[in-house]
Amino acid sequence: MFYPSHGMLNHRSLLLGCIVAVAIPCTAASQHCRARYSDAFQLVGTRHFLGQNTTEIARGVDALFGPRQDACGEAGYRMFVQQFSLFAKTAMRLKGAEQEGALIAAQEILKRWPLRVRWDGPQDRGTLLNQLRSDLAVLSAEVGTTPPVQALLTTLASLQSPRPVPKTVTLDESALQVVVPEVPLPAWAVVALHEVDEHLQRREVGTARNKIALVLEWLKLVGKGTPPADIHVVPTPATTGTPPAVSRVPAR
Numbered sequence: 001m002f003y004p005s006h007g008m009l010n011h012r013s014l015l016l017g018c019i020v021a022v023a024i025p026c027t028a029a030s031q032h033c034r035a036r037y038s039d040a041f042q043l044v045g046t047r048h049f050l051g052q053n054t055t056e057i058a059r060g061v062d063a064l065f066g067p068r069q070d071a072c073g074e075a076g077y078r079m080f081v082q083q084f085s086l087f088a089k090t091a092m093r094l095k096g097a098e099q100e101g102a103l104i105a106a107q108e109i110l111k112r113w114p115l116r117v118r119w120d121g122p123q124d125r126g127t128l129l130n131q132l133r134s135d136l137a138v139l140s141a142e143v144g145t146t147p148p149v150q151a152l153l154t155t156l157a158s159l160q161s162p163r164p165v166p167k168t169v170t171l172d173e174s175a176l177q178v179v180v181p182e183v184p185l186p187a188w189a190v191v192a193l194h195e196v197d198e199h200l201q202r203r204e205v206g207t208a209r210n211k212i213a214l215v216l217e218w219l220k221l222v223g224k225g226t227p228p229a230d231i232h233v234v235p236t237p238a239t240t241g242t243p244p245a246v247s248r249v250p251a252r
Helices: 006-010 027-044 054-065 074-092 096-110 127-143 147-158 187-201 205-223
Strands: 071-073 116-118 168-170 177-179 232-234 245-247
Touching: 027 054, 027 071, 027 074, 054 096, 071 074, 074 096, 074 116, 074 127, 074 147, 096 147, 127 147, 187 205
Parallel strands: 071 116
Antiparallel strands: 168 177, 232 245
């Protein structure tokens, strides 16, 4: 739960004439995804999991892949899907205990499925994940749907496509990077920005600052990946006075 206090909103600095939503981009982390996945899949492909129990396999995968990446670039995500497809197909063609161990490893790898992706082009919208499911389903009909194969297919069916990371825009070399939301401002925010101009004309700087700060809170939450539908203003914004707080708690 996150409620910005009125004190926090009242004491924010105001840059008149330029309203910017400042956010920490995921550029550095996402650049490491591709290299990290490349190394991990290359190494895991040389491992043999025969005779290892689930805990040992999970520990080995964790040593290679590390913790789950919160955000990746498009190239990193595409590499993950491509390399995982190759690994899973090889595992499915194995027999008996070898197949079981390798597919347990595959399920552990899926726990590192990227949560968010910064798309360089149009958003994928599930195409890569659906193709992966289709390819492995076709192969399962060929090699036989053993319990380990079925477990992998079930896990794939429950996966969701990564959420998009809003694109960052740099205004110039000395400017801050800003996050540009892919959704329009809510109606209350548009009204608040129009009212800011009126407040400034009447030299009501404090009230103007409060309303701008509230809109910035909304933009920052969206920039960090919070779905707009989960962001609620409590209570409904008034046209004057102290602004309400922004909450990430879904409305009941």
